[in-house]
Amino acid sequence: MIFSQYNRIIEEDIARILNSDLTWEKFSGKTFLISGANGSLPAYMVETLLTLNNKDANANISVIGLVRNRAKAADRFKNYANNKNLKLIEHDLGSNRPIEIDCNIDYVVHAASQASPKYYGTDPVGTMLPNIIGTFNLLELARKKKSTGFLLFSSGEVYGQLNDEQISVSENTYGSLDPMDVRSCYGESKRAAETLCVSYFQQYHVPVKIARIFHTYGPGMKLDDGRVFCDFVSQIVKNENIVLNSDGSAKRAFCYISDATKAFFKILLDGENGLAYNVGNDEMFVSIKQLAECLVNLFPEDRLQIVMDESQQAPGYMQSKVNACKPDTSRMRKLGWSPKISIEAGFRRTVEYYKSKVA
Secondary structure (H helix, E strand, O other): OOOOHHHHHHHHHHHHHHOOOOOHHHHHEEEEEEEOOOOOOHHHHHHHHHHHHOOOOHHHHHHEEOOOHHHHHHHHHHHHOOOOOEEEOOOOOOOOOOOOOOOOOOOOEEEOOOOOOOOHHOOOHHHHHHHHHHHHHHHHHHHHHHOOOOEEEEEEEEHHHHOOOOOEEEOOOOOOOOOOOOOOHHHHHHHHHHHHHHHHHHHHHOOEEEEEEEOEEEEOOOOOOOOOHHHHHHHHHOOOOOEOOOOOOOEEEEHHHHHHHHHHHHHHHOOOOOOOOEEEOOOOOOEEHHHHHHHHOOOOHHHHEEEOOOHHHOOOOOOOOEEEEOOOOHHHHOOOOOOOHHHHHHHHHHHHHHHHOOO
């Protein structure tokens, strides 16, 4: 396969994923349905599977990408325009229209979601529906197709607002979510999606597994996403000072995309049905201000500074009330997974990706 110059980093990431100790041969001859396929995280899954076909002539893995905008998805996967193993289908998972696919579906990955807080204030209904109606329709499809595996992309937002001492959260730790707070549209709908999944597992034996994803970054993320790490990368790429819209004291765990992608496949292959798994880098737990300082220090030649300005918050952006939240990844580590990419290495790769893209 010929990658354009700015895809060199993606190519290296995919190679790193495929070199991990996973039983990839279990996917041979299988068909994947991946919703939201051109999003940054599911797109890495798509490219990993298609690259696996190139490495192993007997793999013959088919991928059906369920996308809201086919033209945008086709652009994201333009390197695979003539690949017979990739099919893109336009479908709005926020609608109540059933998903009709004739062929067998072995694995379903539901990754379509509006994860950015900038949508929580401007489009809370559009945030909720793919998580609720979309999950229902995909579970129904998996039930009818007797799929081998179903993976839901959930979020650390399901833990809600915890006590100050509950910084590290396991899969059995929960705080409050106010259903009358519109910002809860994301966390509450992810909770509902998870409950739908375990209900289908209990009642219909659909083999569901859940990835609770914490802050994950890397090539392919939207720089206008509104989340702080996207803003910082965008400002570095544009050679602009980093602007902090808060005091920067909130602490988050940042996981690079290749580590997260390995976790998703690990859950599908070796995870226990009916369980949720935290996916995040608990070793890279820093404050927002520390992240800003890290990025400035990574590129000293740009002579950038950190500017405090709380007036530049994106319209509709609804800030989290959680000051610090770190995933306890013990359950993932028991499967044999651990994150490998440091914040410095991951954000350097991410910035270099976008800089070479606009060069």
